[in-house]
Amino acid sequence: MANISELMDGWSYGKQANIVTPALATAIWRLTNLNTKPWAKVPVNEDDRAEIGKGHEFPTQLFKSHYNMPTYEISKYCSSEFLAFVMAFSLGNVTAVAGTGATPPTTYTIVPAMGATNPTGLELPYFSFVQQMRPGASAILDEILIGCAIKNWKLAIKNSPGRASATLVAECVTTGQYLTPSGITLPTGAQQLHEFNAGMVTALTINGINYLAGGSGKNFVSLDASWENNFRPGFFPGSGEQDGFQIQGRFEWGDRSFAVQFVVRVQATSEEYANLINQVIGPATITFTRDANNAFTMDIQSMGFNVVELSNTDGIATMQVTGVQLYDPTNGLVTMSITTPQAGICAAA
């Protein structure tokens, strides 16, 4: 018997060499998670109830089928480290450059990989996920899930106080392959990350409207951005097995989508509705800056407005704007820039 608060999560910030090789322990974080559930493993049996020849309609035998692994949410407050991890593993084309100084940060520049030029085709980098409860001789839970990938993420920025004003949730998938015991010794305590809150937004310009200064300053209420990789199921001849159950051997992205919605207060000079009517398009930039070693910028290369809808937010007249992010022929769809003290994110491990 154990309380769920004893659950320890860790995952690799380094990428696996391939989908079946776990990351090295040296590239595994121990981190907290707002999602209090463990990642469940769901082996599925099938039976012979539909087959004739038994003389009756009832099942007589069980057969091992496959690991039907549910998706799992890693939910955290925004931090430079977690943003770099999520963007690198969900988008795929990553550059990393070390800064200067005594404790140089690393700046990652990340864009969505394209199938025609990605060295791993339609597959993104894979990471390993460790979950433990009382690891050791009498472990309640001690396993490493191998071949995990980020299916989607949701970034939420709100006009509320504290860390909850900026959150990032990554929904992950895994193949069904695992090792137990994990063989991983997680660090003694969870690593402290360099977190952002909404007060640290230092640039917020969308489609020509600056929401931090000028006529539209102080009018921004909230923003939700999300990415979906829309993975195809990864069962195929040769995809592998675990305990006699079939597992998935790849996660290939399908039609990906990038959504952005935001809410602003309405005023006499609001430009959003005119931008929609006139089909104005332009870049959008949002930057968080905590200090010289911790910053995040999302550069949407070209954005128009699909819907602008009058609304009510806590008694204030607002407009909810749904953006449409356009692929720019030169600069692509979106570029994420993250500066963080954590080196080696999405590097071979």
Added chain:
Amino acid sequence: MSLRLAPDPRIEMQNVPLIYMQSPQGDEIREVQATTTALSPLLSQGWHQVPAPVKPAANPKEAK
């Protein structure tokens, strides 16, 4: 109120480090500034970062 002096990571600076990018066809390696402005077009076309190319060792006979 605290004053934040942190640089916007997108701003191009004088001492911006250089990194090596390889074309998607693998036939070209280019040394570029590690700025969003410089990297976005290359990354979007499928270029990816590679380690610095190893310079060929000097031939000691030629050196003499």
